Amino acid sequence: MQNIAAYILLQIGGNASPSAADVQKLLGTVGIEADMGRVNTLIAELKDKSIDELIAAGSSKLASVPSGGAGAAPAATSAGAAPAAAAAEEKKEEKVEEKEESDDDMGFGLFD
16 A cells, blocks of 8 residues: 555656656655565556556446445335335334333232
8 A cells, every 4th residue: 555655646746657766765755665576566567557547447346345334225215115114113113012021021020
């Protein structure tokens, strides 16, 4: 990540095609020792590619990744979801009632 961040910072700063030495120098200014094998691989992979296009392609790939339940909320707005939501609420109420009933089965009363 550090190598990619340094590469992008160099591009934003005006260096259209940063070299491995540029990335190493930038990382060195903040006290990070660059792994030149990874930096050279990064430079080779990004050679002649636009960062903007790579970010757009990555964003489209991330759009298909589930993000922890947030996808369920839009489904509730459809007309068919209202009866399902009502049924789910009824089930929750039934569970609460069952729990209260199980307390009565202890065999004695509080004031006995």
